[in-house]
Amino acid sequence: MIETLLLLILVLPFAFAAVMPWLGARFGPRTAWFALPVPLACALVLGWAAWESTAGPLPSVVLEWIPSLGIDVVLRPDGLALFFALVVSCVGVLVVFYAGFYLDDHYSDHGRFYAALMLFMGAMLGTVLSGNLMQMFVFWEMTGLASFLLIGFQHEQKKSAYGARMALLTTCFTGLFLLVGVVLLGQIFGTLDLDVILRGEPKADQVHLLPWAFACCVVGIFGKSAQFPFFFWLPNAMAAPTPVSAYLHSATMVKLGVFLTARLLPVFSGVEGWTTTLTLFGFGTMLIGAILAVVSHDLKAILAFSTVSQLGLLIGYYGMFPAGTSVVWDYLHILNHVFYKACLFMVAGIVDHSTGTRDVRQLGGLGRRAPWLAALALIGVASMGGVPFTTGFLSKEMLLGTTFRFLHGEHLLGEWVLATVVAGSVLKIVFSIRIFHGVFMGTESEHVKKHFHAPGVGLLIPPTVLAACAVIFGIASVQLGALSEVFSISGKHAEQMGELHIWHGFTKELATSLGIVLTGFLIYFVLHRFSFARLRMPSSLDAGAAFDRFVDAIPAVGKASIRLTRGSRPAHYLPVVIGTCVAVWVWWIATGGIDLAARLPELQWWPNEVYGYHRYFIVFMIGCALVTLVVSKDWLLELLALSASGFLVSFYYVLYKAPDLALTQILVEAATLLLMLMFVMRVRRTSVSLTRVDSTPTERVGRAVLAIAAGVVTPVLLLLFQASPTGGARVGGDILVRSIPEAKGSNAVNTTLVDFRGLDTFFEVLVLIVATLGCLGLLMRRSADAQPRPARARGRAESDVTPVGDSFILTAVVAFLFFLINVFAVYLFFRGHNLPGGGFIAGLCTALSFVMLGFVQGVEKLRGFLRVNPMRLATTGLVIAAVSGLFGLFGGGAFLEHYHPYFKNVPVLGDVYLGTPVLFDLGVFLVVVGVVLKIVFPLAKSVHGFRAFVVEEQGDYAASDEEPVEADARAVTSAKSGGKS
Numbered sequence: 001m002i003e004t005l006l007l008l009i010l011v012l013p014f015a016f017a018a019v020m021p022w023l024g025a026r027f028g029p030r031t032a033w034f035a036l037p038v039p040l041a042c043a044l045v046l047g048w049a050a051w052e053s054t055a056g057p058l059p060s061v062v063l064e065w066i067p068s069l070g071i072d073v074v075l076r077p078d079g080l081a082l083f084f085a086l087v088v089s090c091v092g093v094l095v096v097f098y099a100g101f102y103l104d105d106h107y108s109d110h111g112r113f114y115a116a117l118m119l120f121m122g123a124m125l126g127t128v129l130s131g132n133l134m135q136m137f138v139f140w141e142m143t144g145l146a147s148f149l150l151i152g153f154q155h156e157q158k159k160s161a162y163g164a165r166m167a168l169l170t171t172c173f174t175g176l177f178l179l180v181g182v183v184l185l186g187q188i189f190g191t192l193d194l195d196v197i198l199r200g201e202p203k204a205d206q207v208h209l210l211p212w213a214f215a216c217c218v219v220g221i222f223g224k225s226a227q228f229p230f231f232f233w234l235p236n237a238m239a240a241p242t243p244v245s246a247y248l249h250s251a252t253m254v255k256l257g258v259f260l261t262a263r264l265l266p267v268f269s270g271v272e273g274w275t276t277t278l279t280l281f282g283f284g285t286m287l288i289g290a291i292l293a294v295v296s297h298d299l300k301a302i303l304a305f306s307t308v309s310q311l312g313l314l315i316g317y318y319g320m321f322p323a324g325t326s327v328v329w330d331y332l333h334i335l336n337h338v339f340y341k342a343c344l345f346m347v348a349g350i351v352d353h354s355t356g357t358r359d360v361r362q363l364g365g366l367g368r369r370a371p372w373l374a375a376l377a378l379i380g381v382a383s384m385g386g387v388p389f390t391t392g393f394l395s396k397e398m399l400l401g402t403t404f405r406f407l408h409g410e411h412l413l414g415e416w417v418l419a420t421v422v423a424g425s426v427l428k429i430v431f432s433i434r435i436f437h438g439v440f441m442g443t444e445s446e447h448v449k450k451h452f453h454a455p456g457v458g459l460l461i462p463p464t465v466l467a468a469c470a471v472i473f474g475i476a477s478v479q480l481g482a483l484s485e486v487f488s489i490s491g492k493h494a495e496q497m498g499e500l501h502i503w504h505g506f507t508k509e510l511a512t513s514l515g516i517v518l519t520g521f522l523i524y525f526v527l528h529r530f531s532f533a534r535l536r537m538p539s540s541l542d543a544g545a546a547f548d549r550f551v552d553a554i555p556a557v558g559k560a561s562i563r564l565t566r567g568s569r570p571a572h573y574l575p576v577v578i579g580t581c582v583a584v585w586v587w588w589i590a591t592g593g594i595d596l597a598a599r600l601p602e603l604q605w606w607p608n609e610v611y612g613y614h615r616y617f618i619v620f621m622i623g624c625a626l627v628t629l630v631v632s633k634d635w636l637l638e639l640l641a642l643s644a645s646g647f648l649v650s651f652y653y654v655l656y657k658a659p660d661l662a663l664t665q666i667l668v669e670a671a672t673l674l675l676m677l678m679f680v681m682r683v684r685r686t687s688v689s690l691t692r693v694d695s696t697p698t699e700r701v702g703r704a705v706l707a708i709a710a711g712v713v714t715p716v717l718l719l720l721f722q723a724s725p726t727g728g729a730r731v732g733g734d735i736l737v738r739s740i741p742e743a744k745g746s747n748a749v750n751t752t753l754v755d756f757r758g759l760d761t762f763f764e765v766l767v768l769i770v771a772t773l774g775c776l777g778l779l780m781r782r783s784a785d786a787q788p789r790p791a792r793a794r795g796r797a798e799s800d801v802t803p804v805g806d807s808f809i810l811t812a813v814v815a816f817l818f819f820l821i822n823v824f825a826v827y828l829f830f831r832g833h834n835l836p837g838g839g840f841i842a843g844l845c846t847a848l849s850f851v852m853l854g855f856v857q858g859v860e861k862l863r864g865f866l867r868v869n870p871m872r873l874a875t876t877g878l879v880i881a882a883v884s885g886l887f888g889l890f891g892g893g894a895f896l897e898h899y900h901p902y903f904k905n906v907p908v909l910g911d912v913y914l915g916t917p918v919l920f921d922l923g924v925f926l927v928v929v930g931v932v933l934k935i936v937f938p939l940a941k942s943v944h945g946f947r948a949f950v951v952e953e954q955g956d957y958a959a960s961d962e963e964p965v966e967a968d969a970r971a972v973t974s975a976k977s978g979g980k981s
Contacts, residue, residue: 024111174223225257282316429520
């Protein structure tokens with residue numbers, strides 16, 4: 001039962017994310033109430049799982065994913081996973097409730113917001129519950145993608161786009177190091193299973209790699225948890241709406257680095273450098289974050305830098321527990337930060353919502369207008385500063401106790417840790433007082449008088465719950481300590497952490513704490529008299545500027561490398577590439593990489609059947625087409641010759657009894673020829689020169705010699721590879737034998753693509769979508785001057801895009817062919833598992849039929865007829881292909897392990913096959929149709945002088961102030977009844 005429920009809560013957020021855009025389009029701000037049951041259900045299930053875990057460890061859930069690589073979907077509900085999963089889900093409940101009131105009608109696209117929020121929640125739960133390191137890394141990177149979408153939710157604002165880009169680049173770059181660390185751990189322990197890694201011993205011959213794995217994982221941890229030198233992305237991420245800030249960057253995502261540090265502590269705590277690295281960087285980040293919080297003036301920026309400071313403390317805290325030392329009270333410090341930071345971010349959002357500003361210098365006296373909000377802020381800053389009767393006081397007392405024990409140990413960094421903890425805590429008191437005094441106390445500012453409006457009760461409920469938790473658990477300290485014991489892990493946490501009490505007597509921890517508070521008040525008094533407004537961020541700590549310089553340098557370095565390698569023209573770099581390949585092939589043959597003398601007699605030089613001689617005629621025709629291509633001086637003739645050689649290759653496939661390849665080749669060549677013709681037409685319309693660059697006789701001779709060498713060596717290699725293998729069976733023969741019994745299909749090509757190598761095919765269609773987005777980017781042009789986006793045209797264009805003109809006969813013929821081709825496409829689609837056909841070929845047929853119809857009736861008219869956005873069609877296909885793979889997981893098998901039911905004696909239809917490969921093929925079909933239409937129609941409009949995209953689409957593919965799209969082209973309005981092309 002518990003295993004099924006854990007799987008359910010992992011899938012539930014992703015399932016709701018898929019329907020949120022549809023709900024958002026219909027319910028607007030009320031979409032929150034459809035999203036709220038998701039975190040609520042997750043919290044209830046996880047709470048029940050935590051209760052069940054008190055009776056004994058819960059079993060792991062294991063589903064095969066990629067068993068050949070040792071990668072499975074494993075859910076490991078131990079104490080650490082359940083603790084962080086409960087934080088994610090419980091805070092998620094409050095954030096979604098808060099967002100339901102915060103994101104009012106002033107915001108648009110609520111469905112997209114809650115879809116990204118659900119995606120993030122699912123990725124977080126997947127990360128913390130993972131029991132396989134590679135699975136954990138996949139979800140880890142998914143959190144970065146989801147946070148990019150959430151931070152950039154208001155992408156029309158430059159600061160949102162900037163913050164999203166910075167967060168994505170930083171976390172993904174450091175995530176690559178984490179991937180290397182994960183792979184190294186797999187090599188060191190011989191498995192990616194966390195149970196084995198945490199309880200096992202490294203291989204004797206691989207143990208020397210453990211420090212390298214630690215170094216790589218630390219970079220990933222520092223990047224995700226905004227540690228020095230990667231702390232700059234977190235404050236810039238505060239451009240996101242406040243619910244995002246409260247969820248991602250105070251309570252959950254930024255703690256992933258803390259989570260991974262805790263998770264891998266048993267593995268790395270014995271590595272030399274564990275304590276030094278974590279305490280040096282962690283507590284150093286704590287001090288830097290506190291300094292930057294003091295000199296900031298934006299309320300959310302102060303809280304963001306305080307988050308950086310607290311994350312540094314949490315990372316450094318684990319560094320104080322080397323191998324053989326049990327961790328104590330880490331959950332207390334994490335939970336305290338969740339309570340006060342999420343509360344304060346929500347308070348900051350309400351302040352911004354009610355006054356229109358977050359600048360502390362423009363606020364003041366707000367407590368008189370909003371006393372309840374002031375009370376919540378007071379509790380939040382009290383817990384942040386460590387005032388008694390809050391969880392912050394308990395956390396600070398336990399932290400100081402651990403610090404003093406570390407100081408009395410033998411480690412040389414004890415003084416550093418004590419100094420940074422005390423200094424950081426003093427500065428925390430300073431900015432805590434500033435938040436409350438500067439915003440809620442003193443004389444009411446003019447800005448507050450003019451702009452204040454009272455917040456709604458709904459906005460106040462979530463921060464009230466968090467503030468109440470900070471006080472209740474701060475007073476019920478014994479119960480909080482007992483709760484921490486529920487999530488303790490054997491071998492990591494102390495068996496008995498001791499009891500938490502508000503009063504431990506007069507101790508040096510209490511004396512130090514009082515000294516911190518008094519010093520913090522004194523410094524605040526001095527700075528207040530001096531005026532906080534004069535404070536500025538030190539330029540030496542402005543790492544964001546260094547990041548900007550780094551990003552700006554990337555295209556400059558790219559251009560310099562292109563100039564250096566002359567890579568702007570294929571004629572310059574292709575000889576180097578081809579020459580290197582030929583040299584490697586010749587060297588491989590010459591050095592005995594293959595026994596040429598033994599293999600040549602085995603080759604069959606002449607066909608053993610009469611019709612085999614037809615191949616020579618096809619080869620001759622291909623040669624004629626290539627000679628035409630070489631000697632021609634006209635672009636159009638060259639293009640047609642190249643396309644003719646491709647069509648002739650399809651006949652060669654027919655002679656080799658490969659109808660699947662022949663069909664695919666013909667359709668791909670047709671689509672490619674169409675695209676290339678339109679591309680050439682568009683380039684000529686923009687007056688770009690297509691003239692050939694003259695070359696010297698020496699260059700021409702060199703290219704000829706290189707071409708002849710490649711033409712001789714490549715066929716020799718192909719013939720050798722086709723010769724009888726020296727040992728073992730061929731892969732093709734093995735697939736033919738296994739195709740019917742294992743994949744239930746007699747078409748080995750289709751079963752290979754869908755069953756045996758389904759994961760490769762899935763990623764290939766994903767790459768197809770990404771390549772389409774890249775092609776759409778090529779239809780845009782960057783302007784040095786930021787021009788405003790053109791206003792939407794009021795009327796229709798003078799004429800629609802009809803490349804072949806207005807012809808009644810042609811229209812009638814194409815309409816008939818459209819019907820005929822699509823009937824043939826359906827036929828190919830459903831026969832693909834046993835006979836030549838399949839989703840890819842059927843998709844090309846349907847796409848080309850739509851292209852024909854669009855060319856004779858007009859692109860805009862076809863857009864109205866389609867009533868669907870081709871890009872959404874493609875992404876829907878990708879989702880369907882992924883869903884088809886989930887059946888195997890839920891059935892206890894591997895991802896993309898298909899099921900093959902046959903329905904016997906169906907009326908009219910007879911025996912019908914509806915296995916999950918049909919669903920996978922349907923996904924491929926939709927992807928192919930979507931991407932072809934999405935490329936062809938904008939290009940066709942661009943060729944004829946229209947803007948490639950309608951005005952409504954420009955924001956989807958370009959920033960309005962940076963990349964004007966076809967600024968000199970005529971506007972085309974979107975068809976009201978249809979989707980976007």
